[in-house]
Amino acid sequence: MLSRVADALYWMGRYLERAENLTRLLLVTEDLATEIRGFNDKLAQEEWGELLAIFPVELRTTPGNGSESAALTYLSAFLASPTNPYSVLYSMKKARDNARAVREALTLEVFVTLNDAYRALEAAGRRRIEDVPAFRDTLSRDHGWCFLKLGESVERLHRAAVVLGVKLRSLGAPGPHKSLPVYYTQWRSVLRGLSSLENYRKTYGARMEPHSVIHFLVFDPTAPRSLRYGASTVKSHLDAISGGDELTPSGRLIGRIAARLRYDDMRVTTVDDAIPLVDEVAAEVAKTHDAIELMYFGT
Known part of the structure; x- marks a missing residue:
């Protein structure tokens, strides 16, 4: 197999996994912060802050006071930011770019589904990677x-x-x-x-x-x-x-x-x-x- 193709497929796998992992961490952090913010708002803010230790990136917007403000800042930065190299949208874009580079190595179902998932995320904010069966069923x-x-x-x-x-x-x-x-x-x-x-x-x-x-x-x-x-x-x-x-x-x-x-x-x-x-x-x-x-x- 050509190294170019292997490289693109390897990174396609990494970016898809990263998008899925981050989506889940955002959901879990939001649930936990919502559960504890009523009696320990500082701890709820710290839960959001730990995302920066896991995905080290400089936020363009400083989180405001309170966990609800922090939630909006982190969700915006890590879900649909086109410039954050760890955001779900960015990872899906990179996965799609790698798929385009090796279009000949993928089935039509994989390419179309990945492209549709990226466009849906870009437009609506979230599309779960595990809901895309083409990756399991057609390659x-x-x-x-x-x-x-x-x-x-x-x-x-x-x-x-x-x-x-x-x-x-x-x-x-x-x-x-x-x-x-x-x-x-x-x-x-x-x-x-x-x-x-x-x-x-x-x-x-x-x-x-x-x-x-x-x-x-x-x-x-x-x-x-x-x-x-x-x-x-x-x-x-x-x-x-x-x-x-x-x-x-x-x-x-x-x-x-x-x-x-x-x-x-x-x-x-x-x-x-x-x-x-x-x-x-x-x-x-x-x-x-x-x-x-x-x-x-x-x-």
Whole structure:
């Protein structure tokens, strides 16, 4: 496969995943901020502010006083801003641009649906990526598909590690002045933000214990959004592309991450234990991305 085509499909997968992740985080943050603003408006504003740690960008408009004003500022900046490189609209535009560059590698259904989704978002504000079945149903499962899914899985793993790093630092242990109901509501929102609340409840029931949430989101081998599962998925796509050659630079990097997440679960028992690990995962996934670009795209 031409490196130009592989590069475009890889980034198309990353941008689509980024748009879906951000849409979900905006919905979850809005729900949480609305729930807590009545008795702790400052905390509600801080929840919105954490988006800047996850998606580092300079806002053109400074959030006003109060969480409702902050919500309008952040929703405007991250949902439909054409200039914010992390906004949903921007990600959809970049995904469409990459699709245009490799029109010959896509089915008509994929191209038309992606174009329609972008135009609907541009006009109306939101179109959920998971509601676009053409991506699942019409593309051949060839090398192009592998690069598309590789980009998606790299973005998902990296962003999950970044989100966890930000949220774990914010939550920590419940202090004497922290409301326990709010504290556990925040943990529930972390699970929702990573599409993991229902799967967590299937494993742990209604119990919302920080240690259990950390173990589930970092080490669970079957949870689709856990770091361990994500590293395994990236490795599987790289193996499919390289023919199982684990000696490639990207294969070695992701292999080390996957091995650590497979065997380090007993060493991580607290929030403080988990923070260095999720930071390391985020950094190593960024290096894996660089190795992928160098080897397959020549950049």
